Amino acid sequence: MKRRFLDFLDASSQPWELIPSKSEGEEVIEGQLKQGARVVKVVRGMPRFVPDDNYAGNFSFQWQKFKRTQSEGELREQSRKAFWDKTGFDRERDIAGKLVLDVGCGQGRFADFALEAGAEVVGVDLSFAVESAYSNMKHYSKAHIAQANVFELPFKKECFDTIYSLGVLHHTPDCKAAFEKLIPLLKPGGRIAIWVYGAYGWNYGDIRDTFDFWRSRTVNWDTDRLMRWCRAVLPLYHLQKNPTVWKTIHNSLPGFLFHKIPLVSASENAEQRLLDTFDFYGPKYQSLHTYPEVFGWFKNAGLTDIHVLEFPVCVIGTKPA
Numbered sequence: 001m002k003r004r005f006l007d008f009l010d011a012s013s014q015p016w017e018l019i020p021s022k023s024e025g026e027e028v029i030e031g032q033l034k035q036g037a038r039v040v041k042v043v044r045g046m047p048r049f050v051p052d053d054n055y056a057g058n059f060s061f062q063w064q065k066f067k068r069t070q071s072e073g074e075l076r077e078q079s080r081k082a083f084w085d086k087t088g089f090d091r092e093r094d095i096a097g098k099l100v101l102d103v104g105c106g107q108g109r110f111a112d113f114a115l116e117a118g119a120e121v122v123g124v125d126l127s128f129a130v131e132s133a134y135s136n137m138k139h140y141s142k143a144h145i146a147q148a149n150v151f152e153l154p155f156k157k158e159c160f161d162t163i164y165s166l167g168v169l170h171h172t173p174d175c176k177a178a179f180e181k182l183i184p185l186l187k188p189g190g191r192i193a194i195w196v197y198g199a200y201g202w203n204y205g206d207i208r209d210t211f212d213f214w215r216s217r218t219v220n221w222d223t224d225r226l227m228r229w230c231r232a233v234l235p236l237y238h239l240q241k242n243p244t245v246w247k248t249i250h251n252s253l254p255g256f257l258f259h260k261i262p263l264v265s266a267s268e269n270a271e272q273r274l275l276d277t278f279d280f281y282g283p284k285y286q287s288l289h290t291y292p293e294v295f296g297w298f299k300n301a302g303l304t305d306i307h308v309l310e311f312p313v314c315v316i317g318t319k320p321a
């Protein structure tokens with residue numbers, strides 16, 4: 001961590017003190033952050049505001065195993081497009097020269113684009129995904145990564161010009177409450193954008209029954225078993241991607257049996273297929289939301305200039321100045 005990180009911390013009750021025990025240039029690699037009696041360890045370059053990864057163990061595994069999958073080649077370009085499409089941010093207004101909070105940064109694929117566009121970025125994640133984010137972002141002088149829980153973020157009020165959280169809040173025990181925790185951290189005039197799973201389309205109806213049937217089992221498996229199962233069911237992709245074959249199977253099996261066949265990622269990239277399938281069956285929490293619901297959260301939080309974006313369910317709003 002960089003000494004600059006202290007500027008972002010809430011010191012309204014007591015000041016923070018950084019006590020390095022190992023540094024490399026500007027970077028504190030090991031040490032302690034102290035606020036009165038509270039001690040936050042700095043381990044492998046990052047402050048750890050949580051004792052462990054709590055319910056996010058599968059994310060710890062996933063983002064260390066697939067550390068670069070979505071940050072290279074064609075998938076990097078898809079991530080780039082997803083960042084701008086799912087936030088609706090304007091490069092100049094929201095990112096260039098701004099202090100930006102990435103909530104649930106994972107391996108840092110989106111922080112990468114904000115940094116590239118000239119932001120200073122603080123990325124937080126509950127899981128050990130932060131190990132990958134730190135290593136992926138370490139060439140940026142304006143990147144700060146910390147292991148922290150969205151429900152107990154250590155930052156001062158009205159600290160950030162821009163906040164985004166993409167594909168994260170629906171993986172917490174309370175999506176709306178997690179969203180509400182972010183509003184006080186946003187500066188007046190700043191914008192916040194979130195993407196949460198939509199209660200529409202691919203994730204709905206009979207398909208959802210299939211996911212729920214399997215997820216009620218898979219979320220209780222250990223990571224190794226889940227990964228073995230994902231690898232075992234992944235060849236179903238070849239049947240599911242072919243509408244004629246899949247329809248024939250559908251028509252020839254009784255419904256209760258057909259809807260027990262696990263659905264796997266339709267990604268054309270084999271590594272992403274494995275990642276996405278694991279990402280779907282692994283998270284302990286996974287809630288679905290509608291546009292009116294999420295729009296209501298923004299409105300109740302006092303945000304204005306609220307826009308729903310095309311990709312369900314992405315919403316952006318502004319904190320009144």
Ligand SMILES: C[S@@+](CC[C@H](N)C(=O)[O-])C[C@H]1O[C@@H](n2cnc3c(N)ncnc32)[C@H](O)[C@@H]1O
Nearest residue numbers: 056059104105106125126127149150166167168
């Ligand atoms: C599907 S991943 C998305 C990661 C990243 N935003 C991306 O799209 O590549 C969800 C992330 O949310 C994180 N997460 C879940 N609950 C969290 C919490 N309470 N506080 C902070 N991060 C959390 C997980 O550890 C995981 O890395």
